Amino acid sequence: MPDDQAAYFERPHDQRYFAPEIETMPREQIEKHREETLLGDLIPWAYERSGLIRETWDAAKVTPADVQSMDDFHEKVPFIDKDAIRSYRDRHNDPYGGLLCIEPRTRGVFSAIFSTSGTTGDPTPAPSAGGGPSFLVREFWEFGCRPGDYFTETLFTFRGPGIHDTIRAIGATPVFVDHGSADMPFLFAANEKYRPTAMYNMSLAILMGVQQHAPAMGVDPEKSFASYKGISWAGEPIGPRARRITDDWGLELFQHTALGDVGAATECREHDGAHYWEDTAYAESLDPLGTDPVADETPGELVTSTLIDKIAPLIRYRSDDLVRRTLAPCACGRTHGRIWTLGRKGDEVVVEGRSVLPMDVWHAIELVDETSSGIFQIIRPQREVDVLRLRVGYRDDGKKGLGDLQERVTASVAEALGVVPDVELVTNESLLKLGPPHKIPRVTKA
Amino acid sequence: MTVARTIYEPPPRAWCLGRIRIARTGAADELVPWEVSQADIDDEAAALVPVLQRLGLHDTSHVDPEVTAAEDDVRPLLLIVSMLSETLHSYPFETAAGKLGALYSSADSSRFDSFRTAALIGYLHPQVVWGINTAVVEGLTQEFGRDLATVFGAVPGAVVTTDDGAFDALTAAGVQPWRSRAVGATTMIEDAAGSGRLRYDPDRWRVEVDADDSDPDGTGSLLLSNVAPRLTPSDRVPTGIRGHVPEPGTVVLSL
Ligand SMILES: [Zn+2]
Numbered sequence: 001m002p003d004d005q006a007a008y009f010e011r012p013h014d015q016r017y018f019a020p021e022i023e024t025m026p027r028e029q030i031e032k033h034r035e036e037t038l039l040g041d042l043i044p045w046a047y048e049r050s051g052l053i054r055e056t057w058d059a060a061k062v063t064p065a066d067v068q069s070m071d072d073f074h075e076k077v078p079f080i081d082k083d084a085i086r087s088y089r090d091r092h093n094d095p096y097g098g099l100l101c102i103e104p105r106t107r108g109v110f111s112a113i114f115s116t117s118g119t120t121g122d123p124t125p126a127p128s129a130g131g132g133p134s135f136l137v138r139e140f141w142e143f144g145c146r147p148g149d150y151f152t153e154t155l156f157t158f159r160g161p162g163i164h165d166t167i168r169a170i171g172a173t174p175v176f177v178d179h180g181s182a183d184m185p186f187l188f189a190a191n192e193k194y195r196p197t198a199m200y201n202m203s204l205a206i207l208m209g210v211q212q213h214a215p216a217m218g219v220d221p222e223k224s225f226a227s228y229k230g231i232s233w234a235g236e237p238i239g240p241r242a243r244r245i246t247d248d249w250g251l252e253l254f255q256h257t258a259l260g261d262v263g264a265a266t267e268c269r270e271h272d273g274a275h276y277w278e279d280t281a282y283a284e285s286l287d288p289l290g291t292d293p294v295a296d297e298t299p300g301e302l303v304t305s306t307l308i309d310k311i312a313p314l315i316r317y318r319s320d321d322l323v324r325r326t327l328a329p330c331a332c333g334r335t336h337g338r339i340w341t342l343g344r345k346g347d348e349v350v351v352e353g354r355s356v357l358p359m360d361v362w363h364a365i366e367l368v369d370e371t372s373s374g375i376f377q378i379i380r381p382q383r384e385v386d387v388l389r390l391r392v393g394y395r396d397d398g399k400k401g402l403g404d405l406q407e408r409v410t411a412s413v414a415e416a417l418g419v420v421p422d423v424e425l426v427t428n429e430s431l432l433k434l435g436p437p438h439k440i441p442r443v444t445k446a
Numbered sequence: 447m448t449v450a451r452t453i454y455e456p457p458p459r460a461w462c463l464g465r466i467r468i469a470r471t472g473a474a475d476e477l478v479p480w481e482v483s484q485a486d487i488d489d490e491a492a493a494l495v496p497v498l499q500r501l502g503l504h505d506t507s508h509v510d511p512e513v514t515a516a517e518d519d520v521r522p523l524l525l526i527v528s529m530l531s532e533t534l535h536s537y538p539f540e541t542a543a544g545k546l547g548a549l550y551s552s553a554d555s556s557r558f559d560s561f562r563t564a565a566l567i568g569y570l571h572p573q574v575v576w577g578i579n580t581a582v583v584e585g586l587t588q589e590f591g592r593d594l595a596t597v598f599g600a601v602p603g604a605v606v607t608t609d610d611g612a613f614d615a616l617t618a619a620g621v622q623p624w625r626s627r628a629v630g631a632t633t634m635i636e637d638a639a640g641s642g643r644l645r646y647d648p649d650r651w652r653v654e655v656d657a658d659d660s661d662p663d664g665t666g667s668l669l670l671s672n673v674a675p676r677l678t679p680s681d682r683v684p685t686g687i688r689g690h691v692p693e694p695g696t697v698v699l700s701l
Contacts, residue, residue, distance in 0.1 A: 009453040021450045033449055095569045104521070104549070107509055111544050113523070113551040113570060115562065123565050125551070133454055147455045150463060157530055157552040158562060161540065164462065164533070171455035173481070175463040178531045180556075186465060186477055186531070193479065194463060279449045 010147070010171075016333070018141035018170065022279055023334045027327070030278045030335065035070055037307045038282060038315075043067060043077075045101060046313045052088045052098030053315060056080055074284075074293070079303065081318040085124070095125050099312035102127075110311075114160040116261075123158070127311055131161040133169035135277050136200075139266040140170050143230025143254060145198035147171025152187065152199040152228075154179040154206060163200060172198070181209030188219045195227035201256060203235035207242055208373075221249040232256040232266060236442070237341055237359060239374045241366040257341050259283060260304030260319030265339050270331045273324075273338030280308045283337060284316075285325040288345050296326050299342055320345045322357070347443040349380050351388045351419050358442040361390065364416035368408050370394040375428050377444045388413075388421040391444070393428035460677060461487055464534030466631050469686025471659045471667055480631055482534050483677035490632060491541035493647050497635050498524065498542055501574045501624065502603020507547035522548040523570050527555045527563050527577035535628050539576060548573075555608070560585030564597045574603040576626065580611030587615075594619035606635060613640075625699070629653070630670035630683045634697060642701050648694035650674040654682070655690060665690045665700050 003009075017023045025033075044064045046053045057063065060078035067073050085097035092098060102109050104127050115123035145151050151172040155163050156179060167174040175196055177187045184206075190196065214221050225231075234256040238246075246253055254267040255274055263281040265274035276283055285300030286293055294300035302321040306313045322342040329335050343357035350356070358378060366374040375393035392409055394402070406423050414420045434440055460481035469475045499505060504522045524543040528536035532555075543550040551570055553562035560582045567575065575598070586592040598605045598621045606624040607613040616623040617640070626635045627644060632651055634644035646653065652671045660666025668689055669682040688700040 004451060004453075006453050008456040010455060019450070019452045022452070025449075107506075107521070107547060110549060112540070113549055113566075115551070115553075115566065118562065118565065123562055125566070125569055133452075135452075137452065137454065148458065153530065155530055156559070157526070157528055157533075157536070157554050158559070160552065161537065168457045168461070169454035171458055173458040173460045173463055175479075176465075176530045176533045178529050183531060186479075189477075190463065190479055 013146045016142075018138045022277075023138055023336070025279070025335055027335055031070075033279055034282050034307065038305060039064075039067055039069075039073065042305070042307060042310070042313055043315065045310055046315055049101035050099055050313065051092065051094070052080060052085060053313075055088070055098065056084065077316050079291075079316045079318045080314065082320070089124075096127070096312060097124065099314070100127065101313065102311055112160055115158050117156075117158075128160055128162075129311070131165040133166045134162050135280055136163070136166045136264065136266075137169050138277070139232070139254070139256075140166060140172070140198060140200070142266075142268050143198040143232070145170060145172050145229065149173075149198070150175050150190075150194040150196040152177055152190070152196045154199065154201060167200075179203070180205055181212055184209040184213040185217060188213070188217060188224050191224045191227065197227055197229045199228060199231040201232045201234035202246075202251075202253065203233065204239075204242060205235070207245060211245070225249055225251055228252075230254055230269075239366060240363045241372055241374050255341075257339075258321075259339070260302045260314075260317055260321060262304040262306040262309065262314050262317065268330060268332045268334065272330060273326060273340050275330065275334055275336050275338050278336045281306055283325065283339070285323060286318075288322060296328070297324055299324055301345055302339065322348070344443070347378065347380070348383065349378060349388065350384045351386070354417065354419055356388060356417060356419065360417060361388075361413050361421070364412040365390075365392055365409060367412050368405070370397075370405050371409055373428055375431050375440060377431065377440070377442060379424075379446065380443050381445055388417070388419050389424070390421045391424045391426055391431070393431040394425055396427045396429070457484070459483065462533060462537075465531060466534070466683070467628065467686060468630075468684055470684045471656075475686060480534060481678050482631065486631075486676050487538055487541060489650065489674055490538035491545065493650055494538050494542035494633070495545050497645070498539070498546060498548075498574065500637070501576075501606065501635070503543065503546055503548055503574045505546045507545060509547055522546070522574075523572045524548055524550045525553065525563070525566055525570070525572035525575045526550055527553050527575065527579075527582060529555050532628070534631065535633050536577065538633070555579050555582050557581045557585035557589060561590050564590070564592055567597060567600060572601060572603075574606070575601050576604075576606040578605060578607045578612045578616065578623070579609045580615075583612045583615040595621060598623075604639065627687060627699075629668070629685050629687055629697075630680050631672075631676065631678070632670070637696075642699045644689075644697040644699060646695060646697065648673070651680075652694070653691050653697055656682075656684065663690075668697065 047064050056078050062076045088098035110127045112128045114126045149172045151167045153174045154177045164174050233253040256266045259265045259276045265276040267274050282305040284303040288301040302319045302323045304317050305315045323339040325339045327337045371394050377391040379389035409423050461484045465477045466480045604624045606626045622639045624636050624639045634646045637643050637645050655666040668685045668687045672680045689697045
């Protein structure tokens with residue numbers, strides 16, 4: 001246990017938790033902390049300062065004084081979502097969508113303005129105090145990285161330097177690698193010389209980059225990555241084929257996902273759901289089409305509230321993410337909640353009365369040799385459709401024609417879903433160039 | 447407080463493992479892993495403070511940090527366009543912006559992310575933009591159909607390019623760009639837009655022409671050595687840049 005005044009603390013390397021007193025907090029303490037922080041601090045703070053929160057609460061005729069308990073919170077506090085933020089932004093010509101609680105010109109608070117990925121070409125600026133470690137120190141320690149090790153980071157620059165600082169906060173040195181195929185030769189060289197023990201993040205783009213460059217360079221991915229004890233996988237859920245390949249390479253992957261724009265959730269070594277940290281965020285799981293909570297372990301929409309962000313706090317943010325959530329303690333000993341990501345509410349199509357998400361068709365597409373990369377889109381003009389339309393990428397070998405490929409893909413999906421899809425075939429390359437390097441849009445209107 | 451404060455591990459000796467480009471005449475460029483320390487970063491940032499002022503980033507560090515700026519007081523912002531692999535060179539710009547009381551923002555210098563450079567210029571009105579390369583210029587014009595004069599014409603201070611392709615494209619578009627070059631483990635920027643004269647601090651770095659690879663007029667491959675201490679020493683590192691050194695502190699590029 002570190003002295004509370006200490007600048008630094010050297011943990012025993014075999015200690016499982018980075019911050020044991022937080023990671024294994026009793027549930028009563030988690031709930032007490034949440035209630036005190038959310039009701040006593042974040043809500044009055046945001047209501048006083050955030051234009052969007054004030055406007056939304058005023059429309060619902062609710063004030064912080066009406067929210068004296070978590071029961072009040074669940075019953076009275078109105079929701080916000082991405083559309084509300086965009087609408088506020090456009091109506092008020094405010095790039096921060098009415099979320100900002102501190103003037104960006106205030107010196108001594110902000111040092112930088114980062115931005116969301118903005119895959120639609122419309123990034124949202126996010127003012128930041130700059131660097132400093134995040135709660136991901138707990139995950140990075142769980143990956144097995146220890147002081148003195150090297151740690152590979154493959155982030156985008158618009159996310160800011162927070163991850164560099166988080167890596168250094170566990171005493172490790174960041175190794176910077178660009179997220180994409182082109183930088184794989186440097187990654188192989190760094191792997192060989194510096195033997196990094198962890199990576200944040202791998203994705204389909206990096207996996208394909210390794211596959212593309214390793215044979216020509218005479219690199220055996222299993223040997224190249226043998227020093228890694230843990231690698232986070234992000235961008236989209238890992239598909240069955242990527243899982244098989246990374247298993248063959250001997251990688252231990254930790255699925256890592258956003259927690260409704262207020263934080264992140266990451267698997268532990270038990271790989272039984274992704275932990276999110278309840279000292280940093282409150283996560284509800286609600287009926288996706290209503291406002292009632294769903295039972296633990298049943299699919300619901302993730303609705304999040306921050307407990308730590310006073311710059312641009314989200315309170316009761318409907319994330320559009322469909323998850324299963326549990327509050328049951330994990331076999332690892334951590335007491336914080338866990339989620340399993342199912343997909344995006346906005347990605348769901350209903351065909352012949354059956355709900356279909358990208359994850360549901362993914363495996364069936366990967367089973368067919370020429371489409372085994374699992375690169376596809378669901379065409380979704382609206383939620384309910386008469387026919388399930390899929391645009392599926394295939395490997396263009398150039399040698400042979402498409403033959404009966406369309407029939408085989410159709411049959412594979414039909415067998416998995418009980419719904420016969422309408423399949424359009426295009427090359428992998430033409431689909432890959434639609435997306436940012438780490439993911440392609442799985443759902444498209446046309 | 448119901449949650450304890452997290453106390454971190456002591457920081458590592460190397461701030462990061464980045465890379466520098468080494469290029470010898472007649473041989474392919476080589477990316478060499480390169481460790482820098484926190485002290486190296488801080489010293490490079492200190493050297494960049496006057497450079498950023500020269501580029502047009504105003505010094506507002508004297509403004510009381512506790513005071514919220516008045517409505518008409520725009521806090522300067524530096525937009526840094528780079529890849530994570532270039533952090534060894536780009537991070538000192540982040541630190542230097544802070545020393546001037548400015549904000550900074552970041553975009554990737556890739557074709558795909560070029561939309562972000564345009565979007566952030568529109569939203570955040572940076573005084574200075576550093577790091578525009580060929581990929582960004584091509585992404586903006588070819589992928590996103592943007593007009594370079596419209597995107598960059600709105601920047602009041604310098605638009606700084608990091609390769610010839612971007613410099614030529616912006617010049618053709620009527621923007622008066624500046625040149626910046628990663629020279630070994632440091633960054634050198636022109637003394638005036640388009641001058642072809644890069645400045646560096648001779649108390650920190652020494653640049654010499656490689657006698658084994660030079661022309662009779664004294665122009666040749668430039669070698670870089672550190673004068674101020676650095677975690678990884680540079681001892682006549684081949685930079686892949688050709689030019690001459692009329693006096694310590696100035697490199698005239700062969701263009
Ligand atoms: Zn666990």
